Amino acid sequence: MAIRVNPKIIDDLAVYGAEDVQLCYHCGNCSAVCPHADEFNVFPRKPMRNLQMGLEKKLERSLEPWLCYYCGQCSEQCPRGAEPGETMMSLRRWLTSRYDVTGLSRLFYRSWKAEMIAILVLALLTGVAFFLFGMLRGDIHVYSGPGAFLPSSAVHLFDWSMAGVLAALLFVNSLHMWRLVFGSKDGPKPNLFMYLKHLPQLPWHFLTQNRFRTCQERNGLWLIHLLLVASYLTMLVLIMFFLPTMQSGPEIRWTVHTFGYAASIGLIGATIFMLHGRLKKTRTQFQHSHKSDWLFLIMLVYVALTGVLQHIAHRAGFPVAANLVYIMHMMGVVPMLVLEVPFSKWSHLAYRPLAMYLAAVQRDALLGRSSQGGEILAPRRIA
């Protein structure tokens, strides 16, 4: 049965950043140079072809974009300037919006104005809510302890609820991703054993980004990415479990704050490195920046700096300033997390490890099918 092409997809993807795909004439240099492409996942060439031909369904169920860490070798080798690396990046954005069941992701990726409005509305709501809450219940001259303007117990509760909602959204979207990958009638059907066998891959890839390491020989970005992830996770643990200690003071609690300082340095350092790279276009993967990339980095810097600032204000004995900066900090944190985690760039924290896990499962399912005497599905690599 012939697959119907959708010629309009190419225009759609251009909005997500893939503007040069049609220049590709399929020499295959990109896939040859890619350290991650193999006989099961021939990328970037194959996804590029599917995109050129508008094979929407094939793209939708493809895991390949997530297996790419954008080392940029493919784009450098491309004789046509078709930017395969950037195309894979754009496909990740497109897939993120496809996985999202609410449709918000698509709206935000396609409209920079809509995203800005969402950020502003969320920030304003957060600001007003926290301010009113503080004015009603606490004293703006108190930062921590009894009668605090924003008591850590209340913020803690808020953090946990938000985390719950976001995790649920991300989980639903991840389920959708799984359905897209294995949902087609003619696709491979893995059994339970295959799913269980590869389960350890999820935490392994989540914590180490080990696959990125093989690109690292070339650009060292893996280390910076690892630093960033470690800093995030440290900060997450501190906020979710040690918030009361974090917020207490004014004396410094070295057992907890040491981690906080390290994480802050890691976060700010890595983010500034990325911002500088994108501004100066120092690397292949920094040549093209989608609006969503800038927004993400700017919000990160803002959140990290306001976090540091409230800490300093509190320790320096300016509780009013500390409280106000705290509200400003939350006005950054809430939109950033609400927008980025389920709907935008940050969702890759779930999709990437999940894709690698599903790719391993899919490979087993394909091998199982071909050993049953069915057609050979993947071309063999020539030894």
Added chain:
Amino acid sequence: MKAKIGVYICHCGSNIAKIVDCEAVREYISTLPEVAIARTYKYMCSNPGQDLIVQDIKEHGLQRVVVAACSPRMHERTFRAALQAAGLNPYMFEMANIREQCSWVHDDPQAATEKAKALAQAAVRRVVHHEALEQMTVDMCPNTLVIGAGIAGLTATLELAEAGQKVFLLEKQDHLGGNLARVDLTAPYLDSARDLLIERITRVRSSGNIELLLNSRLQQLQGYVGNFTATLSRTGHDGPGTGKIREIQVGNVIVCTGYREFAAERVTHFGYGKLPDVITSFDFEKMLQAGRIECCDGTIPKYAAIIHCVGSRSAEFHGYCSRVCCMTALKYVHEIKSAVPSCYVSDLYIDMHAFGKGHEDFYRRTSEVKTMFLMFGKGDHPIIRSAGPKDDCKMLIEVNEQLSGELIEIPADLVILMVGMEAQEDAMETARLVNISQDKEGWFIESHPKLDPVATTTDGIFIAGTCVAPKDIPDTVAQARAAAARILARIAKGKIAVDAVYAEISDDACSGCRICNELCPYSAIEYDDKKKRSHVISAMCKACGACVAACPSGAIKGRHFTDQQILAQIEGVLR
């Protein structure tokens, strides 16, 4: 009197000397009684090598010369010139080919040396019987007949006329411009075909040296290079002068009869003629010239598809590539995209041939306007069918796409078939009239495909443009100008030399049986009704020898290939 012969054995660097013992050949040859002098030399064709011959002729009074070296095709003219420079008749020369026919094809040095001796001896035996021959010259009529007024014919005509020569421009249709007049823009620079033609047509019409013969055909061409008589007739239905016959005198003829488009009806799987929105590239050109791209019902297409190689590069129709269709297809993409920017264009090709100047760049620019390029396999052609009522398109094209390996279905409202070029339907008649040959596809054959691409095997008949093979405008124009330049050079000389080697018929021995008349591949033999004898038009004879061998009366003699010469040569080989 015993002939004084000089024999020169060439080493050809090591080409000959590495297998043939040249010194042994020299020693053997110098024992022959007629040989006055025998030498070996590293490169006989070099200036010192030729000087050796000239000096020996002058010092030793040599009367005949043999060079044992490469093929006469390579250097016979070189050595004949050396003889002439030394005051000898150039035909008192014979070449023994001990390279292509000996050293290059054998690996046993001893046997090869023996063969070289035999070949050299044969040449010596033959040259003894050579006669001094004189080259003839004939007058060159400065008028030229150009057949076909497409871009090739117009260009050649202008080139000749603007050099001050009289040109008869013959065109079977009632207008100038040929196939190019049916084209809108040209690839890869998207300039107008009309602009290219109008300027030329205006110059042709205003030139005093050009006689324009529209609605006219060639009926007969008689004579030989420099002296042709062309019989022309007026065609057309009931216009003035229909059927009128006219004779003109010309020295040369350029055939620029062009191509005709492949008939798309012959390919059944594309539904041409059944699906109204499947059209050929020429139908589309008409649409472009009219200024509106539309489907048969007047709607603007949302999806357009272009299919390459229709009739070309297929086992069923023509095996060759029509050369211009790939770039024309890319041109269509640009024309569609500029007229209907919202239209999605897919381009279905077998291979993208972007070989010319600016073509690769043009291909790239076509990619930049987001063309969906799809590759199909030779012999695995796309299939077009009508779409269903739910589809947002009129047709669906099913194709086994090669770069992805997927069987896909493409929406299309308008399908353009890139029909190839084929030889004109009257190409065979034209070839017969002017006595030139056609290849298996019907294209006219050049004298040499690389080194002599505008001349033919018939002296005085030149070919240019797409009647030779499919080609684009720059190549056509270059060929037309080359043909004109060749003719201008001949006209400038005023006379034309005819080789002294040709067949002669003895009036006394000829029985008038006319066997040779039909046999001659160059139409060089005429029958004289009054004398009841055949005679050879020496200017047209190529000395192939067919008539000499065929004549039952032994009345025909091949000059420079007499029985005596050939038999002596055979005796020499056999020793």
